[in-house]
Amino acid sequence: MNAGISIENLSKTYGSVQALKHINLDINSGELFGLIGPDGAGKTTLFRLLATLLLPDIGSARMCDIDMVGGYKQIRNLLGYMPGKFSLYQDLSVIENLEFFATVFDTRIEDNMDMIHDIWVQIEPFKDRLAGNLSGGMKQKLALCCALIHQPKVLLLDEPTTGVDAVSRSEFWQMLKSLKSKGITIVVATPYMDEANLCERVALIKDGEILQVNTPQEIVDQFERKLYAIKSNDNYQCLLDLREFEFTNSVFLFGQALHYTDARKEFSLEEVNSYLKSKGHLHLEIEQVKPGIEDCFMALSTKTDGYE
Amino acid sequence: MNRFIGFLKKEFYHIFRDKRSMLILFGMPIVQIMLFGYVINTDLKDVRMAVLDHSKDEYTAEIINKITSSGYFQLSNNLKSIEQVDAIFRKGDVKLILVFEPDFGKKLVKNSKANVQILTDASDPNTANLEVSYLQGILQNYNVEINKDKQLPSSIQANFRMYFNANLESVFMFIPGIMATILMLVSAMMTSISIAREKELGTMEILLVSPLNPLQIILGKVTPYLALSFINALVIVGMGYFVFGVPVLGSFTLLMAESVLFIFLALSIGIFISTVAKSQQVAMMLSMFVLMLPTIILSGFIFPIRNMPVPLQVISYIIPPKYFIVILKNIMLKGVGFEYVWKETLILLAMTFGFIGLSLRKFKIRLQ
Numbered sequence: 165m166n167a168g169i170s171i172e173n174l175s176k177t178y179g180s181v182q183a184l185k186h187i188n189l190d191i192n193s194g195e196l197f198g199l200i201g202p203d204g205a206g207k208t209t210l211f212r213l214l215a216t217l218l219l220p221d222i223g224s225a226r227m228c229d230i231d232m233v234g235g236y237k238q239i240r241n242l243l244g245y246m247p248g249k250f251s252l253y254q255d256l257s258v259i260e261n262l263e264f265f266a267t268v269f270d271t272r273i274e275d276n277m278d279m280i281h282d283i284w285v286q287i288e289p290f291k292d293r294l295a296g297n298l299s300g301g302m303k304q305k306l307a308l309c310c311a312l313i314h315q316p317k318v319l320l321l322d323e324p325t326t327g328v329d330a331v332s333r334s335e336f337w338q339m340l341k342s343l344k345s346k347g348i349t350i351v352v353a354t355p356y357m358d359e360a361n362l363c364e365r366v367a368l369i370k371d372g373e374i375l376q377v378n379t380p381q382e383i384v385d386q387f388e389r390k391l392y393a394i395k396s397n398d399n400y401q402c403l404l405d406l407r408e409f410e411f412t413n414s415v416f417l418f419g420q421a422l423h424y425t426d427a428r429k430e431f432s433l434e435e436v437n438s439y440l441k442s443k444g445h446l447h448l449e450i451e452q453v454k455p456g457i458e459d460c461f462m463a464l465s466t467k468t469d470g471y472e
Numbered sequence: 473m474n475r476f477i478g479f480l481k482k483e484f485y486h487i488f489r490d491k492r493s494m495l496i497l498f499g500m501p502i503v504q505i506m507l508f509g510y511v512i513n514t515d516l517k518d519v520r521m522a523v524l525d526h527s528k529d530e531y532t533a534e535i536i537n538k539i540t541s542s543g544y545f546q547l548s549n550n551l552k553s554i555e556q557v558d559a560i561f562r563k564g565d566v567k568l569i570l571v572f573e574p575d576f577g578k579k580l581v582k583n584s585k586a587n588v589q590i591l592t593d594a595s596d597p598n599t600a601n602l603e604v605s606y607l608q609g610i611l612q613n614y615n616v617e618i619n620k621d622k623q624l625p626s627s628i629q630a631n632f633r634m635y636f637n638a639n640l641e642s643v644f645m646f647i648p649g650i651m652a653t654i655l656m657l658v659s660a661m662m663t664s665i666s667i668a669r670e671k672e673l674g675t676m677e678i679l680l681v682s683p684l685n686p687l688q689i690i691l692g693k694v695t696p697y698l699a700l701s702f703i704n705a706l707v708i709v710g711m712g713y714f715v716f717g718v719p720v721l722g723s724f725t726l727l728m729a730e731s732v733l734f735i736f737l738a739l740s741i742g743i744f745i746s747t748v749a750k751s752q753q754v755a756m757m758l759s760m761f762v763l764m765l766p767t768i769i770l771s772g773f774i775f776p777i778r779n780m781p782v783p784l785q786v787i788s789y790i791i792p793p794k795y796f797i798v799i800l801k802n803i804m805l806k807g808v809g810f811e812y813v814w815k816e817t818l819i820l821l822a823m824t825f826g827f828i829g830l831s832l833r834k835f836k837i838r839l840q
Binding site: 212215216217218219236237240241243245247249250251252253254255256260263264265266267268269270310 | 474475477478479481482485486489490673674675677678679680681682683684837838839
């Protein structure tokens with residue numbers, strides 16, 4: 165069965181805000197697909213449209229070869245959806261939540277144990293605890309269990325790792341990998357660029373537009389300029405000074421360092437160095453670094469802003 | 473069917489685990505009945521009365537005796553002069569003063585006419601009115617008594633009897649009113665809040681994405697409250713009967729059937745409110761202002777509709793509890809059958825279908 169998603173020219177407007185602008189996107193059956201973008205980029209809107217919770221203004225989308233608008237009833241049976249906000253019953257225990265969602269889909273927990281087993285073993289020790297008293301990571305695991313209880317063909321996860329600690333995050337992605345091996349199409353939205361590398365393909369989305377769809381590797385490979393990490397005593401002043409520099413292509417504060425690209429193809433690093441020295445930055449560490457997804461995202465999004 | 477039972481189970485978990493809803497469901501009816509039954513009592517009992525007797529003869533003594541032995545009034549002061557009246561009313565204990573003119577007995581015998589003056593503290597006008605009419609009744613009786621053997625030239629004797637509530641007990645009027653209020657509140661407010669809660673917490677999103685259809689969701693939400701409201705109706709009628717002696721003269725089955733109909737109506741209003749309200753707060757406010765106040769004030773529960781200004785009277789026609797209270801009073805106090813309440817029943821039925829239709833149309837299968 166084709167469990168792919170194809171989106172054509174999808175637009176959605178809330179009042180005067182255009183949340184999605186003519187989105188075209190194809191997600192293959194059985195793919196682990198990432199939707200990467202900052203808050204307010206339109207990820208949740210796209211998910212709600214795909215989950216048949218919203219109607220598009222124009223455009224259409226098909227999931228498992230069923231039209232999203234006309235066939236919403238069929239789609240709701242094939243779909244596992246985990247909203248961005250924790251949406252289980254906090255006053256019900258873990259097992260009661262799971263049982264409820266099983267009965268809603270007219271199935272039983274035992275019949276689907278093979279599907280959720282790996283996740284279930286982790287939350288089983290807490291099965292009589294109220295869902296509201298679980299930790300953030302546990303909540304997400306329970307929500308994933310509930311979304312999987314009816315063996316969906318497509319899984320939509322809206323920011324499943326937001327507000328979850330690093331260990332739980334990597335555990336969560338491990339689970340998604342093993343779910344993928346069961347042939348489920350998984351679409352994950354996340355604001356964390358580092359999670360993009362864990363997806364097979366990603367779409368970079370900003371302000372309701374898709375900047376690029378590609379594998380994480382190819383996105384990184386496309387980065388054509390040399391990227392330098394510059395550390396100084398006063399990163400912020402250094403950032404302001406570099407912005408004034410005539411050959412600067414882009415400069416961003418990136419953790420403990422500034423990520424800098426030069427506007428020229430050929431140039432000597434010494435020139436940058438001496439410019440900064442002339443501005444009073446005496447203790448400088450400059451080294452070339454490999455670009456990450458975030459660098460690419462920044463590069464792509466400034467390009468569309470027409471800001472060079 | 474399994475889905476439905478699963479949904480019901482979940483709803484009962486919600487209700488039984490939330491102390492607030494438990495309190496509203498089971499604490500409030502009992503508290504309200506107790507409050508209305510015992511505290512808010514408009515019946516006269518032991519009203520403190522003073523007497524200013526300028527005559528002090530056997531007739532005035534007998535009249536005073538008659539009045540105090542009625543149980544409604546209690547003699548607390550004997551005044552010496554009319555100047556004391558103002559002061560004693562200002563003190564506030566004494567609500568009523570009876571003034572006999574000088575030579576009351578003599579005049580009564582000689583001129584067959586004597587005057588007595590009733591002074592009341594009308595800072596509470598309803599009670600003052602009531603006191604005067606009770607007192608007049610007692611004096612009237614006495615009048616008849618002393619004229620028993622005499623032939624009076626053509627006089628009209630008024631004999632009265634209060635039907636359906638011979639002792640004018642206010643609890644008779646409150647029980648149907650409380651029943652309407654509680655059922656309205658529990659059914660409409662609780663369902664609207666519980667649906668709004670799903671929206672607020674985001675669980676509605678998941679329910680919508682599931683294969684449950686709107687009817688299943690609504691029925692699942694409504695059924696627990698139908699059951700609990702029915703229990704409430706039984707409790708209220710039971711307490712009225714056993715604690716306050718409010719009779720159920722008509723058919724008990726008919727009474728309960730009408731109650732179920734009214735519960736259905738309240739539930740459908742609750743669902744309708746929840747389709748409009750996005751959060752629990754809004755649902756609660758809407759239920760309070762749209763349902764509670766009109767139920768208490770405009771339904772004829774406390775204030776007679778006839779005395780309201782015309783615009784309010786018109787509004788009272790669309791207040792569902794008004795009809796329910798009429799039905800309840802008819803069945804409980806007058807003991808009539810369905811043939812006397814079919815019109816009101818029909819109106820309630822029509823309203824129910826109207827709200828269910830509206831809610832189903834307004835219930836969204838999507839988020840917007």
